[in-house]
Amino acid sequence: MNGENQIQKAYESILGHDFEKAIEWFEKAIAQDPSNADYHYKLSITYARGNKLAKAVEHASIAVQLAGDNETYAYHLQMLHARELVEEARKHLNPEAAHSERAIFLLKEAITLDPLAIGAYLILGEAFALRGDYTRAYQAAMDAVRLEPHHELANQQAALYKGKLTSK
Template sequence: MNGEDQIQKAYESILSQDFEKAIEWFEKAIIAEPDNAAYHYKLSITYGRNNKLSNAIEHASIATQLEQDNQVYRYHLQVLHARELVDKARRQLSTQSEHAERAIFLLKEAIVLDPLTIEAYLILGEAFAFRNDYGRAYQTVMEAIRLEPNHELAKQQAARYQQKMKNRV
């Protein structure tokens, strides 16, 4: 069986919601054609959708190395790195609020990598709120609303931060 046949089997597995089997088929395609950047990219997407972020980054990196001029692969890798930073920042904030400074740094970096990641803006708003900087928390969440106007959680956070600012005056 050649790589393309295995890719077809991977897609069939995805359509039947068997993502673990899809990963197996993508991996078999890569064994058949290890220098095929598209196979690594497709496997990376599947890993990413299954929250196996380190595996997703590994294969996105390989795809990018194999085809350095491919903007799609490079952007995908950036988005994965942004997700990784958001996850690290979330862990920083969940352990202790005194890690807010480190979380803010990570979240700002994530937004540079992927300016459309709503989750980064929302968590960044929380990090500013931990510092009682409700003005910046509000501005950050309003940026999320600008990107996704009907995002209910962002609207709720914005209202909460706005109320906190009023209470401080």
């Protein structure tokens, strides 16, 4: 017996914006067919949407292990790893921690994994600004603006950092 009925119910739950119920249905599908990489992948996406990153990575990793040649699964796992790096970098950016170097390293790694992660560019700009390096802060903000020209925060940061540069 496979889990297709449970998958259908999971999608119905998603359409009803009940992501917790969708997770339950995906888990039931996996219980029916634990070696189905697609089920793990779909569950991972649902966990990621709910900001349950550790569980998302867990199931994405299983999907990749089960179907290692699937580029979609591998790409999804790579994007999740980028999100993990961004989250870890945020922890290093509180003013008391003074670990901006570590945050910058993590954010650059995240951008390497996901060059479209606008949040990583914005936080990278903040990290450079905390160090007083407004040239690099401005560059990071402008990278975000190039990705999304109408992104309000990116434009605000770019203007702020440009202002800091011209006032030096």
